[in-house]
Amino acid sequence: MTGDVTARAASIRDVARRAEVSHQTVSRVLNNHPSIRPETKQRVLDAIEELGYRPNRAARMLVTSRSRTIGILSSSRTQYGPAASIQAIEVAARASGYSVVTSNLLTTDEGAILAEVDHLVDQAVEGIVVIAPQVRVLDVLSSLALRVPYVTLQMTDRVITHALSFDQIAGARMATQHLIDLGHRRIYHLAGPQDWIEAEARMKGFLQAMSDNDVPTTAPILGDWTADFGYRAGVELLRYRDFTAIFSSNDQMALGLMHAVRDAGLDCPRDVSIVGFDDIPEARHFSPPLTTVRQDFPELGRRAVALLLAQLDGSEDYRETIVPELIVRGTTAAPAF
Amino acid sequence: MTGDVTARAASIRDVARRAEVSHQTVSRVLNNHPSIRPETKQRVLDAIEELGYRPNRAARMLVTSRSRTIGILSSSRTQYGPAASIQAIEVAARASGYSVVTSNLLTTDEGAILAEVDHLVDQAVEGIVVIAPQVRVLDVLSSLALRVPYVTLQMTDRVITHALSFDQIAGARMATQHLIDLGHRRIYHLAGPQDWIEAEARMKGFLQAMSDNDVPTTAPILGDWTADFGYRAGVELLRYRDFTAIFSSNDQMALGLMHAVRDAGLDCPRDVSIVGFDDIPEARHFSPPLTTVRQDFPELGRRAVALLLAQLDGSEDYRETIVPELIVRGTTAAPAF
DNA sequence: ACGAACCATGTGCACGGTCACATGACCGCG
DNA sequence: CGCGGTCATGTGACCGTGCACATGGTTCGT
Structure with missing residues (x-):
């Protein structure tokens, strides 16, 4: 029917033979070169169809x-x-x-x-x-x-x-400003890993917003993006409770923080406000739904x-x-x- | 220094010339053919190193x-x-x-x-x-x-x-059996989309466990894997409250369910027990941490x-x-x- | 000592495309 | 009417690799 199954796939020359043109003409059709008679082009296209021809990427890559x-x-x-x-x-x-x-x-x-x-x-x-x-x-x-x-x-x-x-800096600034506007003055920042550019930018945005509003700030805590880390960091921070809000540089760590707040018998947002970053699809279903910065x-x-x-x-x-x-x-x- | 930047990359023949062997010998070295004198092989390897030669995938692909x-x-x-x-x-x-x-x-x-x-x-x-x-x-x-x-x-x-x-069926059976062992008898199943194989398998496991224990069951609810859907389904189900537990076929939908339970002024697990599936990294930080089935x-x-x-x-x-x-x-x- | 078997290596072609160039037909213009 | 130019197409080389086969040298068994 369509020929020997074990045979090699049709090549440009097989198509040429079938359409009774040269292999170069077939190539021209494939790369839609302007100078081809419509009739010839159609013959070639038919041949391609009939043979189930597929251009060979490797060959094309090799030569071009x-x-x-x-x-x-x-x-x-x-x-x-x-x-x-x-x-x-x-x-x-x-x-x-x-x-x-x-x-x-x-x-x-x-x-x-x-x-x-x-x-x-x-x-x-x-x-x-x-x-x-x-x-x-x-x-x-x-x-x-x-x-x-x-x-x-x-x-x-x-x-x-x-x-x-x-503009991660702007995003972080918006998040921080939101907390400041609500009346928070003791705000921690749970940052991403030190060498991540995003982490750096979000931290920078946080610090900018803080200093723009003359709010004193402490050194950010460097995390690893995971909810696990957020949880551990939250447990640690809550031993002192010298803050009313945390800006977490991603949603997962925010989730961990929320978990820690709960474990400490506290309530978010009553005792601690938390803002995340990313707006992952699950963020709106956290308990309570997470305030965060959306990225498209x-x-x-x-x-x-x-x-x-x-x-x-x-x-x-x-x-x-x-x-x-x-x-x-x-x-x-x-x-x- | 290393030659014209615009020049083509070194080919197997360039290497051959430099090592004073034939291109085929170079090819043999590359494909570590056994019959090569160690000394020759080293000469070729040196030439490769000196020229910064990288085999051309396209050519290799074409011929093989x-x-x-x-x-x-x-x-x-x-x-x-x-x-x-x-x-x-x-x-x-x-x-x-x-x-x-x-x-x-x-x-x-x-x-x-x-x-x-x-x-x-x-x-x-x-x-x-x-x-x-x-x-x-x-x-x-x-x-x-x-x-x-x-x-x-x-x-x-x-x-x-x-x-x-x-073995998704086994996993779903374990989850369901866990609920039954706790004493639940009115259990809903929040399934995945109808045409998903996983959804089908998990549903099957659920139904098997239910019938093995002679627990009557209702038709599963078909979801779309998202937390959003879990939330909406939860809101709907809770209007009747004719159940004490839900087995959700993934963690995201379980999260949405938990959100709905909260919104209804109820408590999980006191009023409703929920089991998820997948054990995503965040699951342990849900509020409360989610019981689920882990997949590696x-x-x-x-x-x-x-x-x-x-x-x-x-x-x-x-x-x-x-x-x-x-x-x-x-x-x-x-x-x- | 001689052919078989094996080792180490070389030669030429094939893979399936594209590119540069060649070719012949046709057109328009002076 | 001859000549340059465009159109539509063909011819052959080439891209970088692996394969089949060839070659000359060495080893081994009898």
Whole structure:
């Protein structure tokens, strides 16, 4: 019927033979070259259809040395933010005719980073989106003199050529200002890991808001993004109770904090107000629903791809920023007394 | 220094010239063929090092028609389970020298499924791991007579050649039995979407446990896995309060249920016991900490890759099962009645 | 001592596309 | 009417690798 199952797949020359044209004409049809008679084109298309021909990526890649693939270098992909970004990037890339390969950064030592970048380079990616937001990842990357362009999803003060992000500083400032506006003066900040750019930016926003309002502040507590850590930190902090509010730099840690508050026999928001960051889908169902800062991850992913593809076409550098939004729910209230 | 930046990358022949051997000898070194004099091998390795040579994947792929790539067909990757599985699969695949490309299934209509499978086939994947657990995805897949092997991460009664999964039925039975053992007799089941295999299996486990213990049961409620749905379903159910416990087929919906219980002025577990499924990292910090069924996703990912690679090497069919574990926390107690 | 078997290596082609160039038909214009 | 230019198509080389086969040297068994 359709021929020997074990036979090789049809090639461009098989199609050519069937359509009674040269292989080059077939190639022209595939790349829709202008100078093709409509009639010839149709004959070729028919032949393609009949043979079930599929262009061979490897061959095309070999001769053009273009892979039409972009790489994602990411860590913590089980977390909501990165996962949502990755999904959005893949969809957007596909829509532009690009494929996506991902690399998981499980640790951030230089060897691991190099290995993952190598892997992406081996795949001949034409560009890289970096979602692994640790500072050292970016440092290593910029020291690498990569011959492929890359964009990061994180923003920072450091000079990064192609950055793109939510304005995390603004988001953190909004969250903090919200607490201050409610009347809180003793506010702790539960930050992310020290070397994370997001953590740095959110901390910066927190400190800005505090000093803008002349509220004295203490050193932020450095966490690891997990609910477990938030819980332990909360238990520790509540031994002194020298605060009325906490700004947590993500929702998971906020959840852990809420757990600790409960365990201490206290009530959130009556005794302690808590603000998170991210607005994961579950945040509105926490007990009580969490006040937090929403980030539009899908939009971020889309823009990342647009930015990267613009670079591939040799456009100029630029940074772009998306402003996040404060979602007020049930974990914040005026301080008790 | 290292030559013209715009020049092409070194090829196997450049290495050969430098090492004063034939290109084929270089190829042998790369594929560590046994018959190479150690001294020659070293000369080649030195040349590779000096030139910074990297094998060209496309060329290798073209001539061997092996891509050393496996594909992941997945939906809902922002959810914890799929995300954790994907990450584990990538790590395991890489360890075996395979690359990974993923395809996102945003809808489950046949066209979308075909498009995504096409995309994977275009990438010349040698095998596919299916994490999109809707029944119709598997139906379409099996009707497709794919020429590449695939494994699914879901288990079902249907005959799927290469399946691998947690024994979801057993997990659901454990959860239900736990509620029954506590003394509950009026138990609702908040299931996943009707066409999800996991949902089906968990429902089956629930029903088995109920009938094994001669507990009468009502029709399960079909949800969509989200906390939002759990909340709405909870609000609805609580208008009648004709139950003392709910088994939710995932943790997110359980969270929504807990929210609804709270909103109704009731207490979990005093008034309503709730069991979830998955044990997402946040579950232990819910209010109160959630009793749930743990699945070891990383292990599942690893086994999926092992199974797939075994098939690529032409091993025999088999199914494999991992038994989940019940984690009892604070959302379950004996009924108050 | 001689052929078989094996070792270490080399030669040429094939994989399936694209690119540069060639070709012939047709058109318009001076 | 001849000549340059565009259109539609064909020809051959080439991308970087692995494979089949060839080659010359060495070892081994009888």
